[in-house]
Amino acid sequence: MTAQPQDIPLFLDLPGRTSAYRVAEVRPQVSGIVLKRLFEEGSEVDAGQQLYQIDPATYQASVQSAEADLAKARATLKSVEAKAARYADLVRVHAVSRQDYDDAVASLDQARAEIMVAQAALKTAQINLGYTKVYAPIRGRIGKSSITEGALVTANQATALATITQLDPIYVDLRQSSSDLLRLREALAQGQLASSESGGGAPVHLSLDGTAHLYGPVGTLQFSDVTVDPDTGAVQVRAVFPNPDKILYPGLFVRAQVEQGMQKNVVSLPQDALVRRPDGSALVWVVDAQNQVTPRPVSVSRMTAEGTWLVTGGLNGGE
Known part of the structure; x- marks a missing residue:
């Protein structure tokens, strides 16, 4: 084969579990x-x-009682308003005392307040009557x-009376090793990797546990947590997947391939083209101009999800 340097997207294989997009307990x-x-x-x-x-029988009765209290308060207000209006004319000609007029005005304010209390009580009774019909929140x-x-x-x-679970879309909570995350950031900082063009919405491919085929719809990376779990040393990554056929249920164990970035100017070699020496270093056999093969040490970064090695140094294009 001929070495052809190219930019190759890198994917990280992560374990995870599905979780419901929304859950509502009906009470x-x-x-x-x-x-x-x-x-x-x-x-x-x-x-x-x-x-x-x-x-709803007792709550309907409460509504009727609150309506009657409101009607009573409104009737009282009419009487107090008329009395306060009469006293306003009489106090000017000193036909009633100032104290009687002040008492009439205070009674008017109290009657108006009682109407507000009755209205609030009626509203509460109507709300409770409405609660006798239990609706689905989602x-x-x-x-x-x-x-x-x-x-x-x-x-x-x-x-809870019942539980409602929204299955479409559905979350997939993944666990990424903090050491992998640090290596990724270091590679980005050194320019060995280019950031994914899709950014925060990086595509995520999913495979169900025990099956080789990928789940059809492609998900998107939603967020990566900013804290490391002290018990496991992992960082949580969450992706969201469409689930129109309800194939995925909450609690399934899955494996996901998350795009991590772009490896720039590397050669992808099959496993049988690379040899490991006893000290762990890698070499390949290169055909020279005289059609003879010689061993060549190379630098290898990682293995891809397809099982090929990414060679970052030691080979030139066209060799």
Whole structure:
């Protein structure tokens, strides 16, 4: 083969696990008896879809009581307003005392405040009545229901009624060795590597554990953490993948190839073209102008995901 220096993208093979893009635990916000369950376990639900119906009778009564209190407060306000208006005319001609007028004005302010209190109470009652209908907060696949019709639920209980998981897209959390990360940054600083043209959105290829073929859709690198796990010495990397067919589920063990940069002006050689000497150094057999082969020491940086060696020194183009 003829050596042809070129710029080769480098990929790092990393282990990881899938995790849900969003997870919502559905809990009641009011107490009562569940009258209906309005979904099928394991089905897809839309955001805003009603899932449960809690008995609304007591909350409807609370709304009616709050409406009556508001009407009473408004009726009281009309009477106090009329009295305050009359006293305003009478106090000018000294027909009533200044104290009586001040009491009338204070009663007017109090009546207006009572209307605001009644309005707030009515709003609270209406909100609680609305909470008797339990809706899905996100779109996704809903799991099993922890309760059935006739069960008593309480506001903000610890046990979720059901859990909704959004599977499309899906996260893949990867672990990169901190030593690999340091070597990568050193190579970038020394100019041995060029930064990926795709930057923070570097493409990520995924393969499922135990299978040789790659997962179809290509993901994108979302972020790399800035802290090192003291227990494992690894840095977390997160990628996001489209999952339209729901093939990936949270908790799967996967392996991903993440683009790390561009190795500049290197020769890619198959494994059988490179020989390792006892001291660990590498050499290749080069054909000279007289059509004879001689050993040539070379510098090797790493092996690619395809199983070829990247030679960074010792060979010239066309040899």
